[in-house]
Amino acid sequence: IGVGRDITELKLQQNNLEEQAHIIQQANDAFIRTDSEGNIISWNPAAQKIFGFSKDEIIGLNINILYPKNDHDMLKQSILLLNYQDEMRSTVELLDKIGSNIAIEQTISKLVNEDEANILFVLKDVTFNKQLSSEINKQEKIIYNQSHHVSVGQMIGNIAHQWRQPLSVITTSVSGMLLKKEVNSLSDKSFDQTCNLVLQTSKYLSNTINDFQRFIKGERIFETFNISQNIQSCLNLQGPVLKDNHINIVKEFDETLELKGYPNELTQCFMNFINNSKDAFLMNNTAPKDRFIFIKMKKSDDQLEIKFNDSAGGAPKEVIQKVFDQYFTTKGEQSGTGLGLNMTYNLIVKGMNGNIEAQNELVEYKGKTYKGLCFTIHLPLNNE
Structure with missing residues (x-):
C-alpha cells in the first residue's frame, strides 16, 4: 500500500510539473531560470520574443548580458539578498539582443530543491505602458x-x-x-x-x-x-x-x-x-x-x-x-x-x-x- 501511495504522489508531482512547464511556455512574461551564479538554464518563448535571443543562443550565458554594465553590481546584490528574503521586485531598464532599452518589471526569487538552488527571473515588458x-x-x-x-x-x-x-x-x-x-x-x-x-x-x-x-x-x-x-x-x-x-x-x-x-x-x-x-x-x-x-x-x-x-x-x-x-x-x-x-x-x-x-x-x-x-x-x- 505504501509503495502504491508513493507512486501516486510521484505521478501527481510529475503532472504538476508538466502543468507548470506548459503555463511557463504559454506565458506572456519572460520566465528565465539560472543557476546560483546567474548562468541561464531555461528560457521560455516569451523571453525570446522580448529580448530577441533564441534558446540556443542564450542557454549557458550569464543573465547579466541582459543588464547594462552599470547595473551588474546591483544584480549581484539582488541575488545575494535572496538569502534573506523570498523575492526582489523592481522596475529596471534591460537590453535586448541589439542593445535597445526595454522597460521591465522584474521579480527575482530563489528556487530550492534537493539537488541545487536555482534562481527564477520573471520579467514583464512594460515599455508600452511607459510610452x-x-x-x-x-x-x-x-x-x-x-x-x-x-x-x-x-x-x-x-x-x-x-x-x-x-x-x-x-x-x-x-x-x-x-x-x-x-x-x-x-x-x-x-x-x-x-x-x-x-x-x-x-x-x-x-x-x-x-x-x-x-x-x-x-x-x-x-x-x-x-x-x-x-x-x-x-x-x-x-x-x-x-x-x-x-x-x-x-x-x-x-x-x-x-x-x-x-x-x-x-x-x-x-x-x-x-x-x-x-x-x-x-x-x-x-x-x-x-x-x-x-x-x-x-x-x-x-x-x-x-x-x-x-x-x-x-x-x-x-x-x-x-x-x-x-x-x-x-x-x-x-x-x-x-x-x-x-x-x-x-x-x-x-x-x-x-x-x-x-x-x-x-x-x-x-x-x-x-x-x-x-x-x-x-x-x-x-x-x-
Whole structure:
C-alpha cells in the first residue's frame, strides 16, 4: 500500500510539473531560470520574443548580458539578498539582443530543491505602458499650454481694459495741474493732492503688471504661498470681466492661510471658475443685480476646502457629469475650447493631490436664496 501511495504522489508531482512547464511556455512574461551564479538554464518563448535571443543562443550565458554594465553590481546584490528574503521586485531598464532599452518589471526569487538552488527571473515588458504614460503626460502638458494661451489672450484684453481708467486719471490730473500752473492758480495743496493721486494710480498699475507677469510666465514652481493673496491676484486680473458683467464677489475666509502647491496654475484654475460663471450668467440671462460669486474657504484638520459658488441657476445633471471632460463645452465651438475645467481637474487631482467636484447648491445671502453651480476643492495643507 505504501509503495502504491508513493507512486501516486510521484505521478501527481510529475503532472504538476508538466502543468507548470506548459503555463511557463504559454506565458506572456519572460520566465528565465539560472543557476546560483546567474548562468541561464531555461528560457521560455516569451523571453525570446522580448529580448530577441533564441534558446540556443542564450542557454549557458550569464543573465547579466541582459543588464547594462552599470547595473551588474546591483544584480549581484539582488541575488545575494535572496538569502534573506523570498523575492526582489523592481522596475529596471534591460537590453535586448541589439542593445535597445526595454522597460521591465522584474521579480527575482530563489528556487530550492534537493539537488541545487536555482534562481527564477520573471520579467514583464512594460515599455508600452511607459510610452503610454509618457504620451498621456505630453497630452496633459499640451492641454495646459493651450488653456494657458487662451487665458493669456484674455488677460491681454483685460490688462488693456484695466489700464484705460487709471491712465485717464493720470492724464487728466497732470493736465489739470499744468493748466492751473499756467493761470497761476496751482496751490501747494492741489499740487500735493495731484502727485499723491498719480503715485497711488501708478502703484495700482505696477501691481497689475506684477500679477500679469507672474501669470504670463507660466512658471511651475512648487512652493508655500498665501492662498487668499492668490485668490485676490486672480480677482485683480479678472477685474474688467467682473466689472463689465456686473458680477459681485462675496468672500468669506481666513486671510492668513497658507498652502503648498503651484500658485500660478491655481490662479488659472480660479480664473476658469470665474469665466465659467460669467458665461453662465450671460447664457441664463441672470439679472445684473443677482450676479454673485461666493468664495468660501475653511480649514479642517489637515485639509483646506475652497468653494466657488455662483448664482447663475445651476446646471443640468448630464452637464455636471461631463464638466471636467476634455473638450466638453456647452458654449459651442466658437466660444469654448472645453480645456479650462479639464486642466483645472488635472492640476487639482494629479498636480496637488487634492480632489474637486461640481454640484448645484443653494446659498443664502442678505435674506435671499440663490441657486448656482458650486466647485468644491479639497487640498492637503501639508502637500509634499
